[in-house]
Amino acid sequence: MRKRIVLWGTGVVGSMVLAEILRHPRFELVGVGVSNPAKVGKDAGDLCGAPKTGVLATNSVEELIAIRPDAVVHYGPTAAMADDNIAIIGAFLRAGIDVCSTAMTPWVWPGMDKLPALWRDPITDACAVGNASCFTTGIDPGFANDLFPMTLMGLCGEVQSVRASELLDYTDYEGDYEFEMGIGHPPEFTALLEHPDMLIMAWGATVPMIAAAAGIELDDITTTWEKWVTPDDRPSAKGVLEAGTVAAIRFTINGIYRGREVITLEHVNRIGLDAAPDWPAGTRDDVYRVDIVGSPSISQETSFRFTDGSARTPAVAGCLATGMRALNAVPAVNDLPAGWVTALDLPLIPGIGTIR
Known part of the structure; x- marks a missing residue:
């Protein structure tokens, strides 16, 4: 029908x-x-x-x-x-x-x-x-931050911590990130999402969702925000990022339960795969990753790609997957x-x- x-x-x-x-x-x-x-x-x-x-x-x-x-x-x-x-x-x-x-x-x-x-x-x-x-x-995309980790949690006898990470290169991405994340701005610029309350409200809803799914009530939700400044000019789909500006950001939204961090939503977004080399990266480029410490511990990476010869980027493939989740x-x-x-x-x- x-x-x-x-x-x-x-x-x-x-x-x-x-x-x-x-x-x-x-x-x-x-x-x-x-x-x-x-x-x-x-x-x-x-x-x-x-x-x-x-x-x-x-x-x-x-x-x-x-x-x-x-x-x-x-x-x-x-x-x-x-x-x-x-x-x-x-x-x-x-x-x-x-x-x-x-x-x-x-x-x-x-x-x-x-x-x-x-x-x-x-x-x-x-x-x-x-x-x-x-x-x-959600556009972050929601399923990578809630459906994937909650599904894997259902395979465990105990979960000590669960982390859902977006690890993407934004070099060819044309979506909005300058004002929201501060990429391309001097490090002293305060991005919209750098404000903890704004970050939690805008992208953090999956953290209390996972807690509710696990049958717990969080004591607190905290955030972290880090910036990496490029020493050299970097090309991107939106033009050249000048040396001395932010070329990568890393943030976390953390669910605290009984004094420890049990649920973490993490984003690492770079302009260039060599940016912020000490920060987390996937075993492949451009992945969504879930890491569970528990019984058993589980790691899962998911990548989105177009294989139709269109040369569209992994970030755009992730956008299509997000849209199809709503339609399906x-x-x-x-x-x-x-x-x-x-x-x-x-x-x-x-x-x-x-x-x-």
């Missing part, structure tokens, strides 16, 4: 998912929503490099609601544009349409203490009014009761229709 899908947002992630929907046997594209006025009226195929479809992009939420899709897959901006995300997603939910999104990373665990009520309550109310469900994977979750989200949906509410999502 095909699911009728409206896709909102045709940036890097949304345009790649759009192309996948058009050739997927279990999903039917019935509408495309865009915020960029220049894209209004364009054919969905033109927005993702595919043949024309007859489905034209619109910026009208009302038009898309009138189509009555089974779900909206939402690839809007980050929580920096929270008001826009809440307005658009809330409108679909109030109309009784389930939403699966990547945009609002704090929503991966809506019960997080640091999540502002004005970011939580409108969606809670919209779900109740429309009897609809809202699932957010639609049938399960449709079957769940109304309200917030987290990774703990979902069954196994094996990717129905992917083998063909």
Whole structure:
């Protein structure tokens, strides 16, 4: 049974998912929503490099609601544009349409203490009014920070600590990181995410989620932030990083339980694989890594690659995987009761229709 899908947002992630929907046997594209006025009226195929479809992009939420899709897959901006995300997603939910999104990373665990009520309550109310469900994977990507470590924890008799790490080279990455992470700025520049409360709220929701999954309540959540300054100019997809500026950052978000660090979310993001040589790296380039110390201890590395000859980078492959997690979750989200949906509410999502 095909699911009728409206896709909102045709940036890097949304345009790649759009192309996948058009050739997927279990999903039917019935509408495309865009915020960029220049894209209004364009054919969905033109927005993702595919043949024309007859489905034209619109910026009208009302038009898309009138189509009555089974779900909206939402690839809007980050929580920096929270008001826009809440307005658009809330409108679909109030109309009784389930939403699966990547945009609002704090929503991966809506019960997080640091999540502002004005970011939580409108969606809670919209779900109740429309009897609809809202699932957010996160863009960090959520599954690497929650689904992977929690799945591996289920193989252990005891877990003394669990660490989920993103270890990526951003040389060819064109996403946002300058203001958020301070890459490319002098070391005295204070990046947005360098503020502990902002870092925990923006990217730390998986830490209390893992704690809840393990049946514990954390005593505290702490952070660390480190910078590495390049001694030489470094090329990147966004231009040259000058010598004396930040070319790598490393941060952790740490769940503290009974006086010790038990859950750690770590990011190491570099411009150049030789940057910050003393910091963690994978056994391969550009990986997501889980390390569990316990009984047994487990290490797992996951890499995302394109093997189609397109030369798209591993970071972009990870973006596609993030987007597909939201799309492939639609049938399960449709079957769940109304309200917030987290990774703990979902069954196994094996990717129905992917083998063909």
